Amino acid sequence: MTVATSPALGVRDLNVRIPTPSGELHAVRGVNFDLRPGEVLGLVGESGSGKSVTLRALLNLHRPPIKVSGTIAYQGLDLLSLPESRLRTVRGGQISMIFQEPMTALNPVLTVGEQIRENLREHRRLTGKAAVERAAELLDLVGIPSARARLTDYPHQFSGGMRQRAMIAIALASEPQILLADEPTTALDVTIQDQILRLILRLREQLGMSVILVTHDLGVVAQTCDRVAVMYGGKLVETAEVSELFQQPRHAYTLGLLRSLPGGGARRLPLLPIPGAPPNLLHLPEGCPFAPRCTYQTPACVNGEPPLIPITTSRHSACVHHAELPAPQQVTG
Template sequence: MTGSPSPVLSVRNLNVHIPTPRGELHAVRGVDFDLQPGEVLGLVGESGSGKSVTLRALLQLHRKPIRVTGAVQYDRQDLIGLSESRLRTIRGAQIGMIFQEPMTALNPVLTIGEQIRENLHEHRGLRGRPAEDRAAELLDLVGIPSARTRLKDYPHQFSGGMRQRAMIAIALAAEPRVLLADEPTTALDVTIQDQILRLLLRLRKQLGMSIILVTHDLGVVAQTCDRVAVMYAGRLVETAGVTDLFRQPRHAYTLGLMRSLPDIGAHRRPLQPIPGSPPDLRDIPQACAFSPRCAYSTQACLGAEPPLVPIDDGRASACVHHAELPGVAEVTA
């Protein structure tokens, strides 16, 4: 009998400390998760919860004085503390990344073709006509018409959706095993967003990739992800399969996110925004970080921050009241 496959990426006790003039910001706090082969893992939460900082930490893209600790196991090696020369053989080649804003991530003075060929040369050793042909194939793969002609264009000559597709083409140039997608549909209209998400799922199937998808849009999560990790104040507060999460959240913050979504069903209800603001990560309370905003907070939530622990249905939650939470559709009077 064969066991379950080994994770393609395993993250343990990941911490990111960012110095600021007003004190050190503990932006990512003890994050643990595994990414399985062929899986799409959604990383969700409010703006400022640490999602993008986590993604960049996986590839050691933070520079001093930012301090990253913990372990990021990939291909039987820990990426934390790996030499820069060794990391360069992994970034792009084995782990690709789509950055959040393509207009700032793309080089404005290089053509799209030059930027794709640079990746192909660095990680696949392709030059000349083979690199040109492969670059055209990649643009065609991501759905850009007249691909060979568009290789000569600069980023400003592409629309927002096409720049995002070009970023995906660059990230896929070396056919990585893992793709880190940092809000790849931000600021795109819903039609282009749907096209980009369908493209990522199709490429996942074609190339056998695993994907970490950072987003604050739960609709995107429902459409694309296999499993979800919910982040709040720099740490994970719940992990679950996407169906289980939407059926019954097991953390009060996740429930709050669900209830703040517009209801398009037959029985409409008022939006229920989460009150208050996230905590200052320079001065994190010695309690559940969500408790000041939580309608279910009790004395049990204070005194120490609840750890993320497995619960009886195979999920994990950092809420002491996970078993008592109502369903999304249950509205209190």
């Protein structure tokens, strides 16, 4: 008998609205998902689809005049309604975040060791020698050589890959239950990228963390994630187990992403790029936001925006034609 477990994080009707000189930009539109205990959930999509805005909203990092609404349930709390004093105990303590660009996220005038110890003081109540020892252990844990000696270095003295590792060390200092990773391998060479991803998976196993990994790279998703949520135009358009999604996508946008990837094996197939550009969130098209770029578009696609609905017990889709889509390998033309 399978025992149901509560999600580590439950997101319901999450909306983020950003005022601009041209009008209100609805960057995240009614997003719903659950993060299961111990899983790695990939959040994928093109640049501008709302991935990073969603991730920051989970910790309520947006500030007025940006408006965030919805419910983010964590251990019986709604993170969006918590007062700032309570939220500080969760943010960076129980839920940590690796930001996309470590050179801008790290403080350039504080040593790396001080930035790790700051987290240890705030969330683990460690000070003095104990904090120094733990900071050195963390740098060693993320694979930085001569960890103790590097505690007194500043961020500019680290390479790009080592800065990213330092960011991970800071995020892990509090031994969080949930790790939010915003494109942690962006701009890194493939060797360092592989090391960072393996490190996150190893630490997930050691610490029992749940992870949300934001990326635009489906290769990273295949290597790292258990489940994937595909985002387009500020909304989730498909969620599925990774193996299901790669074998048979159930949204035309997901199919386009998979067909634009180079494949392996002896058989060489042409890449099929998605035509056009992502939608302007200030002026979304009628109906499905992907319809203007979709080769499967019919009048049904523009008669209202399709909702994200369950199509099996393990996956959801917001595509009118989800049952008609071919497998990614079935290339025509």
